[in-house]
Amino acid sequence: MPNQILVVDDEDRIRRLLKLYLERESFEIDEARDGKEAYDKAMNHDYACILLDLMLPEMDGITVASRLREHKETPIIMLTAKGEETNRVEGFETGADDYIVKPFSPREVVLRLKALLRRTQVATSEQSEPHAKDLIEFDHLIIDNDAHRVLADEKQVNLTPKEYELLIFLAKTPNKVFDREQLLKEVWHYEFYGDLRTVDTHVKRLREKLNRVSGDAAQMIQTVWGVGYKFEVKTNDESTE
Known part of the structure; x- marks a missing residue:
């Protein structure tokens, strides 16, 4: 319907x-x-x-x-x-x-x-449009935007529409820090109203759902204390240390 x-x-x-x-x-x-x-x-x-x-x-x-x-x-x-x-x-x-x-x-x-x-x-x-497959891929996480599906260590993670939107927004710009006001504006489209705790609560729920199937995937969503959040992807040099 x-x-x-x-x-x-x-x-x-x-x-x-x-x-x-x-x-x-x-x-x-x-x-x-x-x-x-x-x-x-x-x-x-x-x-x-x-x-x-x-x-x-x-x-x-x-x-x-x-x-x-x-x-x-x-x-x-x-x-x-x-x-x-x-x-x-x-x-x-x-x-x-x-x-x-x-x-x-x-x-x-x-x-x-x-x-x-x-x-x-x-x-x-x-997902119904004929175009190249829209994937965002990392070592422990795959976001299939065509199928609107998230896989953490090859296991599907069921997210609400807003959790999915938050994840894909962060994942499209790895290692960039976003403050809560930016996320409210870009993900929730709130410019003049909105509770900053909204962001914290959704990040918490998103981490919990990822952590149920992959601790490594959950750790990619990092808190930058006093600022906001980022989607952390280690470089090759960092991952071999």
Whole structure:
């Protein structure tokens, strides 16, 4: 269902408002009023994206996102009335790709949703285009951008769209240090808003997933204390020392 969005919120008013604005942009809208209904629908359908409220009856949004991530990589935008940093970080740690704090502008939701889908679709559509195979290869890590696949020591690593985008951005410029503000701008496309902890949380999750199959691949993502992060590739001289 390439154009269908699942809107999850226990408030009828918010669901109606989001449905109104999204249908104007030619999206098809499915709705869920609680976490259990949202989880069941998301497991049985392939949505383009899920707009997921944090505070829900039956099953909260954090639990829904966490359980979904065990099976699917569907893009998730978390909607939350809790603006505290810990709640936002918790949302990202469960696999959310973006967050929007209530009260929000419906137009902002539409723009953020379309931006996320555009980046995801551009990355995945390349595999159907006839051109030379797009590979980024290192000793312990291969990124197959045509197939949207990551292999660490020949084992596949399942990443969310945002984790994949972060990895490929760093890997395309080995050994260059990026500060958090740069990464927010280039990967999240946030220029005037955005939580720097967003970057830290995604880097942490990315390392953990790589480390499950290859410690060497995980170590390629290095923290440069007081600055930011880099994708470290040792030169031949360094690797023989």
